[in-house]
Amino acid sequence: MIDFSKLCIHTQTTKPWSIEECIINFASAGVKGISIWRHLLKGKDLNKIKSLLDSNQMDVVSLVRGGFFPSVDPKKRLSAIEDNKLAIEQASAIGAPLVVLVCGADSKQSLEVSRQQIKDSITELIPFAEKRKVKLAIEPLHPMYGAEKSAILTLRQANELCEIINSPWVGIAIDVYHLWWDDQLENEIIRCGKNKNILAFHICDWLANTLDFLTDRGLMGEGCINIKQIRKWVEAAGFNGYNEVEVFSDRLWAKDQKKYLKDIKKSYLNYS
Numbered sequence: 001m002i003d004f005s006k007l008c009i010h011t012q013t014t015k016p017w018s019i020e021e022c023i024i025n026f027a028s029a030g031v032k033g034i035s036i037w038r039h040l041l042k043g044k045d046l047n048k049i050k051s052l053l054d055s056n057q058m059d060v061v062s063l064v065r066g067g068f069f070p071s072v073d074p075k076k077r078l079s080a081i082e083d084n085k086l087a088i089e090q091a092s093a094i095g096a097p098l099v100v101l102v103c104g105a106d107s108k109q110s111l112e113v114s115r116q117q118i119k120d121s122i123t124e125l126i127p128f129a130e131k132r133k134v135k136l137a138i139e140p141l142h143p144m145y146g147a148e149k150s151a152i153l154t155l156r157q158a159n160e161l162c163e164i165i166n167s168p169w170v171g172i173a174i175d176v177y178h179l180w181w182d183d184q185l186e187n188e189i190i191r192c193g194k195n196k197n198i199l200a201f202h203i204c205d206w207l208a209n210t211l212d213f214l215t216d217r218g219l220m221g222e223g224c225i226n227i228k229q230i231r232k233w234v235e236a237a238g239f240n241g242y243n244e245v246e247v248f249s250d251r252l253w254a255k256d257q258k259k260y261l262k263d264i265k266k267s268y269l270n271y272s
């Protein structure tokens with residue numbers, strides 16, 4: 001069945017495009033959902049961006065990204081809180097219901113200490129987020145990012161953290177790239193769904209001979225992730241939101257982005 005009603009694309013997937021180009025080109029390709037990366041908003045009038053989104057009937061799925069909470073330096077932890085407050089305000093201004101959190105890690109301290117700081121920082125942000133009706137989605141990252149990008153490295157750790165925080169304003173973004181290898185994935189998805197904590201679902205593929213752990217992701221169907229299976233688990237756990245295509249790839253960014261957008265739609269239909 002040809003159904004693009006749940007297709008969302010991250011602006012970083014078509015990195016060569018400006019925010020305006022993403023909105024206009026996604027909309028004219030029949031893509032309804034957009035997840036917006038913050039650097040594209042730098043220096044922009046957010047009211048204008050909101051009007052452009054509205055006039056193109058685009059649904060803003062999330063703002064990406066906040067987080068990066070832990071640090072051995074207390075000043076840096078404070079400035080991370082301020083930056084996350086700004087992200088929440090930006091999300092509210094453009095009509096994004098959630099901010100995705102890449103939680104952060106500091107290699108100068110243990111993962112346990114980083115996780116404690118993540119918990120404290122998110123807890124501190126909850127009243128601010130609640131007031132602006134913006135949710136916070138913890139995104140567990142692949143363990144290869146444990147040194148600097150995230151101390152939350154499995155869905156189990158994200159579930160535990162959410163259960164401790166226990167707020168309707170904090171949930172989880174499930175990304176197949178980070179979690180596909182986990183033999184406890186199905187159980188943890190069920191657990192996440194029971195807690196009503198699945199806030200987002202990100203898709204792409206893992207290339208078997210990947211050249212770079214950051215910028216060599218595959219389009220769905222190019223790699224080894226059983227995306228259809230994971231999507232089934234997520235939907236069976238109660239999630240019925242967008243499937244967000246989030247691909248970082250030097251190879252694909254080098255393509256004509258309008259042609260690439262057609263490939264994304266084809267790959268979405270066939271492999272997710």
Ligand code: ZN
Pocket residue numbers: 139173175202246
């Ligand atoms: Zn993601």
